[in-house]
Amino acid sequence: MSPNAHHIRNIVKLLESARYRHDMYRLFSDCMEAMAILFANAVDLRQRDAREARYLEIVRHYERDVIETFPKILAEVTLAMEAAPGDVLGAVFGQLELHNTARGQFFTPYEVCRLMARMQIGDGAHLREIVERNGFAMAQEPACGAGAMVIALAQEMQDAGVNYQQHLHVTAIDVDPRAVHMAYVQFSLMHIPAVVIVGNSLTLEEREHWYTPAHVLGGWNMRLARRGAEDACRAIEVRPASPEPVATPAPAPILPSPAKAAQLTLF
Ligand SMILES: C[S@@+](CC[C@H](N)C(=O)[O-])C[C@H]1O[C@@H](n2cnc3c(N)ncnc32)[C@H](O)[C@@H]1O
Structure with missing residues (x-):
């Protein structure tokens, strides 16, 4: 059990x-x-x-x-x-x-989500390379339901030794506000940097944006904008306007929590 x-x-x-x-x-x-x-x-x-x-x-x-x-x-x-x-x-x-x-709104069993995330991440070498190069990895979930696939991805990243709370950003969308609220609560509790959108992934209509505490407190609007600007500069083969290259932080290791900590490990 x-x-x-x-x-x-x-x-x-x-x-x-x-x-x-x-x-x-x-x-x-x-x-x-x-x-x-x-x-x-x-x-x-x-x-x-x-x-x-x-x-x-x-x-x-x-x-x-x-x-x-x-x-x-x-x-x-x-x-x-x-x-x-x-x-x-x-x-x-x-x-x-x-x-x-909810007219047959089924969610993928969590164990299947874990398996899919594990297959995606493999031994974690490629993920670590992305994080070392860009500072973080980005994930998109176009039909997130309660967020099972994203939660599994975060857990697999953690198991691969990459701190998802600092090195993952998620954009998750669902057409059903109830699903968005469920995903948002779970992502907030896990401190996943994310924006969860009430919207339609097929028509690209967006109605509501829910930013997780990890997104706001981690300054992710700025981090994503800077990354967008760097990508745009790379695309037209010019250097970023900033005079100093922006240092990419090495992935922060996840430290094991003390055996009998009074603080919940979630936070
Ligand atoms: C079968 S559930 C899967 C949810 C989740 N990915 C999982 O694996 O547990 C499909 C979800 O897609 C959402 N959905 C259906 N059509 C959509 C669309 N056009 N745009 C965004 N979400 C949509 C539904 O509201 C539902 O929550």
């Missing part, structure tokens, strides 16, 4: 405690959005007021005892990700049988 199974069961129980008063699909969606707003509003000040208003609109719909389950659910998600990083919310979505309500 997975080490996070107990926490996943607790999340399901907490949500089911309101099943007889509220439509589960809406309750789950609202809970995901409220949790996403909590992370976003700590770092994304430009969108803060609109999101705060949306949060108040969500909580107005529920009784006090139902609202009180939201932080408990977030605590269980955190503990589950700490016990074994994975697609915790995708598993909850499946156990609540919401994929049927």
Whole structure:
């Protein structure tokens, strides 16, 4: 049994405690959005007021005892990700049988995601070469669901000795805002630098941008812009305007955490 199974069961129980008063699909969606707003509003000040208003609109719909389950659910998600990083919310979505309500929105089993990421990374030599050359690797997920493929990629990078929190940037898109909120919460907890977009990968329409705390705190807008400028300069065979070459930091090693640390290893 997975080490996070107990926490996943607790999340399901907490949500089911309101099943007889509220439509589960809406309750789950609202809970995901409220949790996403909590992370976003700590770092994304430009969108803060609109999101705060949306949060108040969500909580107005529920009784006090139902609202009180939201932080408990977030605590269980955190503990589950700490016990074994994975697609915790995708598993909850499946156990609540919401994929049927969502017209067959199935997520890839996490073990399959890990296998695919492992095949992609191999022994990690090419990844390390990219990171040494460019400072970071970029990943695109055009239909992210709850983010299982990205979480697996981050874990495989970690296993290959590359710190994804500093050397990976993710752009993830889903047409369904509920999926975006789930992915955003999980990426935020794992401190993955990412922008998660509500949009359509086929028509290239983009409606909402959710920047993870790792993206904002890591200054990724600047890092990505600088990389874009360097690529453009390379493409027209001129040197970057900056008088000093920008030093590319060596990949930071992931240090083993102390055996009995009081601090969660996620943070
Ligand atoms: C089968 S799920 C897979 C999710 C995830 N990649 C995984 O492996 O668990 C497909 C996802 O694609 C999203 N999707 C479908 N059409 C899309 C489109 N045109 N643009 C962006 N996302 C889309 C759905 O909302 C759904 O979350």
